Amino acid sequence: MTSKVVVVGGGYGGVVAARALDDVADVTLVEPRETFVHHVAQLRAAADPAWIDKLFIPYDGLLARGRVRRDTAVEVRPGAVELASGVRLDADYVVLATGTTGDFPTRIDAPGRDAAxxxxxxxxxxxxxxxxxxxxxxxxxxxxxxxxxxxxxxxxxxxxxxxxxxxxxxxxxxxxxxxxxxxxxxxxxxxxxxxxxxxxxxxxxxxxxxxxxxxxxxxxxxxxxxxxxxGGTTPSAYLGEELAAARRPDGRLAVTSQLRVAGHERVFAVGDLNDSPELKTGRAAGRQAEVAAANIRALIEGGPLTAYEPFPDGIILTLGPSGGAGYAPEFGFFDAEATARFKGTFLLDHFRGQLGAG
Ligand SMILES: Cc1cc2nc3c(=O)[nH]c(=O)nc-3n(C[C@H](O)[C@H](O)[C@H](O)COP(=O)(O)OP(=O)(O)OC[C@H]3O[C@@H](n4cnc5c(N)ncnc54)[C@H](O)[C@@H]3O)c2cc1C
Missing domain, CATH: 3.50.50.60 (FAD/NAD(P)-binding domain)
Known part of the structure; x- marks a missing residue:
């Protein structure tokens, strides 16, 4: 029997977890947005409309075996995910990746591509x-x-x-x-x-x-x-009673070093939603999703689980197309030129590749 995995949220963490498990499990990714939205580049798009269309990356190429369901999780419990449409998905494993919500410039608050x-x-x-x-x-x-x-x-x-x-x-x-x-x-x-x-x-x-x-x-x-x-917030109203017990006062979910929701063997939480002690970034969400997916794979196939190592503080900030600065312990200081070189494209090709969009 193939294990069923439901990934809730198709942002920077969710897409990585879903794709990493597509060959070993029956994966369903639940996401209300019509396409992936590359929020990291949205401020550039507000300033330079030539960027607007590039932000929206279709989910069509993400999964070869599994599926992306355009819907919203309204109640998640260990073993089952209830959707706004009334559908109930059974799940041997759940990955929660519902990130942050808020008005622009925290997020774009329209689920449809054209409206956004x-x-x-x-x-x-x-x-x-x-x-x-x-x-x-x-x-x-x-x-x-x-x-x-x-x-x-x-x-x-x-x-x-x-x-x-x-x-x-x-x-x-x-x-x-x-x-x-x-x-x-x-x-x-x-x-x-x-x-x-x-x-x-x-x-x-x-x-x-x-x-x-x-x-x-x-x-x-x-x-x-x-x-x-x-002032972005982490949505968590969809958590059933058992999972809501792991919610901290700031709304984030307590996770173990293996990124399981505290007290649960088969429910994982990645990205902005969890309480991993580090800056909340798309980079961390993606890395956490890799670790959570590796741990689900280990539970399915047998094998040791991996502990997630939070990133040390690092940040690279653009100030327009040719400015900015950054620092990461592993790379040192980034001046304006290095920042524009590294982040000028907002790694668009990388994210398109991650979504199977060529
Ligand atoms: C302007 C800006 C610039 C940024 N720059 C950088 C940067 O340069 N580098 C970097 O690493 N990070 C950057 N970040 C941070 C980065 O965007 C976040 O850390 C990242 O989005 C977190 O990923 P996530 O997967 O946890 O959540 P998100 O990317 O927020 O995705 C969550 C998804 O879950 C969906 N969802 C929510 N509720 C439900 C539900 N009930 N059912 C189903 N789906 C649901 C949402 O629609 C959304 O698509 C930036 C953020 C912003 C706003």
């Missing part, structure tokens, strides 16, 4: 029309978004505000923070660290309409477009 592409075109048009942009949160997303806007629309005022005193929580060598600060300055981005707004703008994020806000220090900032570049 339209949303990006509207965003581009809003950015084009705006006379000043305020970004709240100078984490990885806020920094990259500021760089993209400033590079695409030179001279458009962009202000990036964060209550933290240090860039990226001070967890990287000073060289990285200095390079990012200098490049943002060269691009004309105003970076206000250690600054908190008295109240958020009184217009909806993403709408082009003039507003003013005041910082705790009393400075008045004006702009006509703003985005919150923080």
């Amino acid at each position: 592409a339209r949303r990006l075109r509207d965003l581009h048009e809003s950015l084009d029309r705006a006379t000043g942009v305020l970004l709240l949160g100078a984490g990885a997303i806020g920094l990259e978004f500021a760089g993209e806007i400033a590079a695409a629309w030179p001279g458009k005022p962009v202000t990036l505000v964060d209550p933290a005193a240090e860039l990226l929580g001070g967890r990287f060598p000073d060289e990285l923070g200095s390079a990012l600060t200098r490049q943002l300055d060269d691009l004309g981005v105003r970076l206000l660290l250690g600054a908190k707004l008295d109240a958020p703008p009184d217009i909806p994020a993403g709408a082009v309409r003039p507003f003013t806000v005041t910082t705790g220090e009393g400075e008045v900032l004006t702009a006509d477009l703003w985005f919150a570049c923080y």
